[in-house]
Structures are given as C-alpha cells and as structure tokens.
Amino acid sequence: MSNRARLSTAILTIGDASGDGPVLKLIPPPVKSLVRTTANRLTGQRKARLLRVAAEIYPILQKIEDRALPDSEKKLQGVPFLQALADDEKIERGLRMFVSAWKSNIIRLNDDKGKPIPPSKGRTHMTACGLTVDQAQIFFIDMALELIFKANSKAKRQLLGTIHNPAAIGKLRVMSVFQPLALTELVMGLGYQAGDILAEANPDVLYALAMLKAFHMRALRQAFGAGFRNVFDWSPDTIKAVAENFNCVEQVRDLGDAIGLIRDPQALIVLGKWEVRDITDKVNEERAARGLPEVKGHRFETDIAAGRSILGPYFNTLIENPPELLVAFGKIVSQIRQADKIARKERIDEVRLFCDRFMEYISTDTMKALGIVGEKPTGFGEALNILEGLFSKPGLGRRFFEGPLQTPEGIKAIAGLKADLDDMRKRGSIKGDAEIGQLIANSDILDRCIVPFLNFSMKN
Numbered sequence: 001m002s003n004r005a006r007l008s009t010a011i012l013t014i015g016d017a018s019g020d021g022p023v024l025k026l027i028p029p030p031v032k033s034l035v036r037t038t039a040n041r042l043t044g045q046r047k048a049r050l051l052r053v054a055a056e057i058y059p060i061l062q063k064i065e066d067r068a069l070p071d072s073e074k075k076l077q078g079v080p081f082l083q084a085l086a087d088d089e090k091i092e093r094g095l096r097m098f099v100s101a102w103k104s105n106i107i108r109l110n111d112d113k114g115k116p117i118p119p120s121k122g123r124t125h126m127t128a129c130g131l132t133v134d135q136a137q138i139f140f141i142d143m144a145l146e147l148i149f150k151a152n153s154k155a156k157r158q159l160l161g162t163i164h165n166p167a168a169i170g171k172l173r174v175m176s177v178f179q180p181l182a183l184t185e186l187v188m189g190l191g192y193q194a195g196d197i198l199a200e201a202n203p204d205v206l207y208a209l210a211m212l213k214a215f216h217m218r219a220l221r222q223a224f225g226a227g228f229r230n231v232f233d234w235s236p237d238t239i240k241a242v243a244e245n246f247n248c249v250e251q252v253r254d255l256g257d258a259i260g261l262i263r264d265p266q267a268l269i270v271l272g273k274w275e276v277r278d279i280t281d282k283v284n285e286e287r288a289a290r291g292l293p294e295v296k297g298h299r300f301e302t303d304i305a306a307g308r309s310i311l312g313p314y315f316n317t318l319i320e321n322p323p324e325l326l327v328a329f330g331k332i333v334s335q336i337r338q339a340d341k342i343a344r345k346e347r348i349d350e351v352r353l354f355c356d357r358f359m360e361y362i363s364t365d366t367m368k369a370l371g372i373v374g375e376k377p378t379g380f381g382e383a384l385n386i387l388e389g390l391f392s393k394p395g396l397g398r399r400f401f402e403g404p405l406q407t408p409e410g411i412k413a414i415a416g417l418k419a420d421l422d423d424m425r426k427r428g429s430i431k432g433d434a435e436i437g438q439l440i441a442n443s444d445i446l447d448r449c450i451v452p453f454l455n456f457s458m459k460n
Contacts, residue, residue: 162195
C-alpha cells in the first residue's frame with residue numbers, strides 16, 4: 001500500500017444492499033436476502049448490480065476530481081453517470097479516482113461477510129454485486145476498450161478481459177492511431193500476453209510502432225515468432241527507421257531475424273537503401289507459362305536477399321557492423337550480383353573464404369585499412385590475398401593476427417601496406433590479386449610498414 005493518508009472512517013460504505021434495484025428494495029428482508037444471493041450468481045444481474053454500485057460511487061469521484069485537479073484537467077464535472085460511460089477518457093478518469101478513493105478509505109467495499117476489503121485484496125468478492133474488485137475494474141476497462149477499438153473488432157476481441165490496470169487505458173488509446181490491419185498483426189503477434197505487454201509498454205515505443213504498416217508487422221511477426229514481443233525493447237528511432245526506410249515486405253522478410261541484431265537506426269536506414277527491384281512482370285510471365293493467374297499486387301527481389309545468399313552463415317555477423325561498412329557491403333553485394341556466372345561464383349568463394357579464415361581477427365577499423373570500406377571499396381579478393389600473405393609470412397603468422405593486428409599500430413601498418421600496394425598497381429607492377437599473397441609472404445617488397453612487427457615477432 002502507498003503512503004497516502006487514509007481516513008479512519010469511510011465516507012461511503014458499499015455493502016450488500018448497495019446493488020439493489022428499485023423492485024428489490026420493496027421486497028421484505030427475509031426474501032430480499034435470498035433474491036440478492038441469487039442475483040449475485042447470475043452474470044447479467046451481477047453487471048446490473050455493479051452499475052448501480054458505480055452510479056452510487058460516481059458523485060464522490062466527481063468531488064474528488066473537483067478538489068484534486070485544476071479546471072483545465074477536469075473531465076467528470078457536470079457529466080451524468082450514463083454519459084460518462086459513453087466516453088473512454090471519462091471512464092479512465094473515473095477508475096483512477098476510484099482507486100485513489102479506495103486506497104484512501106474514502107470508499108469502503110465490504111466482502112460477503114461484511115468486512116472491509118483492503119486495497120491489496122482485489123480478488124475478494126464484493127457483497128454488493130458478487131464480483132471481485134478486480135473483475136469490476138476489468139468490466140469498466142473493457143467498456144473503455146470497446147470505445148477505443150470500435151473500428152478494429154479483431155484487436156478488440158484479443159484485448160478484452162486482459163487489461164487489469166486502469167492506468168494502461170491511456171497507453172492503449174495511443175494504439176487507436178494504428179492502421180487497423182497493423183494493429184491486428186501486432187496483437188496477433190503478442191498472443192495471450194498482448195494485454196500485459198501493451199499495458200507496460202513505453203508510450204514513445206507505441207507511437208513509433210504506430211508508424212509501421214501491416215506488412216511490416218506481419219513480416220516481423222513471422223521473422224521472430226514467439227520473440228516478436230522483443231520489438232518493444234527497441235528504441236523508438238530504430239522502429240521509425242524500419243517504418244520510413246523499408247518500403248516492401250520483402251525487405252523485412254529477407255532481413256529476417258537479423259533485424260533484431262541491429263541497434264543503430266542509421267544501419268537500418270542504410271539497409272533500406274540497398275537495391276530493390278520490381279519483378280512482378282517476370283513472376284507473372286512464369287506463372288502464365290504454368291497456367292496460373294497473375295499475382296495480386298507487386299513482387300520484389302532485394303539485395304538484402306542477395307547478401308544473405310552470398311554471405312551465408314556470416315550474414316548476421318556482418319550485418320551488425322556500423323553503417324559505413326553496410327554501405328560498402330551493399331556495393332559489394334550489388335557488384336557480385338551483377339557479375340557473370342563464373343565471376344560471381346569466384347567472388348562468392350572469396351567472400352566466404354575471407355569470413356571462414358579471418359573474420360574472427362577482423363575489426364571494423366581493419367576492414368577500413370584493407371579498403372573494404374570506402375567510396376570505391378576493394379573486393380574481398382584483394383583483402384583475402386593480403387591477409388593470406390601476412391598469415392603465411394615468416395615472423396608474422398597467427399601471432400601477428402592475435403596480437404599486433406588487434407592494436408591501432410597494427411591496423412595502421414595494414415593501411416600503409418595497402419597504400420604501397422595501390423602504388424604498385426598504379427605503376428603496373430601487379431597484374432592481379434592472385435600474386436599479392438605470394439609477394440607479401442615471400443619477398444620484402446611490401447615490408448616497409450610491417451618491419452617493426454617482424455622484429456617484434458622474432459624477439460618473441
């Protein structure tokens with residue numbers, strides 16, 4: 001219980017007679033008790049008695065609001081009870097005032113033994129209507145949800161009965177700005193936990209999620225399965241980056257669960273710019289050849305899918321790199337995709353061999369030094385041959401990769417070696433990537449920047 005002040009004597013006590021209707025009040029006491037007990041067991045009668053109890057409490061809630069809030073924030077003043085029930089904001093205000101009044105002992109709720117129900121015992125049945133205090137609150141919360149989600153019956157059905165805290169109504173109201181189909185996909189993805197998750201959600205995250213379209217939600221739901229709820233742990237900027245830069249379902253679907261590894265919104269913006277091609281005509285031609293009808297809408301293929309195919313099991317690892325590396329990867333993927341069949345296979349083999357042999361040693365700064373990142377990124381073939389040469393060179397090998405290469409000095413040496421190599425290319429001294437590895441491993445022509453590490457290795 002909070003430290004709020006509690007009255008020693010309640011202003012209003014809700015007992016067994018509080019839910020009685022006008023007819024029951026005319027019945028003699030011995031029969032009245034039996035009828036009341038029966039009514040408290042019938043669903044329809046329980047709700048009718050609850051509404052009469054709420055109508056009795058309502059004037060006190062209006063007084064509490066009048067004294068507690070400035071005029072600009074009041075919602076219940078001068079509003080009849082039944083009219084308040086037709087407005088979700090007024091229902092929310094009434095519930096919040098009720099919770100405050102109950103915890104402060106302004107209102108006393110009796111159980112079926114005539115004893116007061118403490119605020120910590122919300123699952124106790126009230127003698128006035130046969131419902132627990134929690135059930136009574138859920139009844140009115142559901143009334144508010146009916147109004148908020150009147151345009152989306154699927155989402156409404158999923159949420160009714162799942163929200164227990166009146167404070168969650170305001171957050172759920174944010175969801176009324178969702179596209180109906182997007183909201184349906186969101187609630188379906190959360191399953192039976194939807195109510196609890198949405199009630200606890202950060203409002204800023206909800207506003208960001210409202211920017212997503214149904215195809216975003218559906219693709220995310222399919223990619224994450226039971227882990228879909230983790231999108232509520234994303235930053236609003238990350239969610240907005242998806243909404244604003246992923247323009248077709250294929251982009252999200254092809255990225256798949258890797259999207260959950262990306263925490264930098266700028267990285268998602270870069271991936272959203274990887275090439276997308278409309279292949280609807282091609283798909284329809286193929287379907288027509290098989291006697292099938294045309295597809296509805298458009299179909300696209302993406303360089304994200306091409307990148308996943310090229311990088312294989314290393315796709316998720318590489319996708320976690322900073323935005324500038326993703327720009328470079330996007331260019332490399334595009335170049336490989338557009339190469340002829342033989343060249344494409346060679347390039348793919350280079351990328352995978354690079355990842356298999358050296359990825360564990362390579363940082364973002366090392367990739368920059370190797371020229372993989374830049375306006376005109378070097379192919380993985382050249383980078384692979386540089387690293388093969390260094391790994392095979394006497395005095396360097398694994399020790400260099402595990403030690404100096406992990407330091408700024410080692411990375412600077414790689415950048416210097418790359419610059420010397422570029423100079424040799426300009427002079428025409430190197431004809432192709434294949435000879436680079438042998439040149440580094442078996443000669444001193446490119447040793448200028450790595451000599452200190454050769455000496456360091458020999459001393460150790």
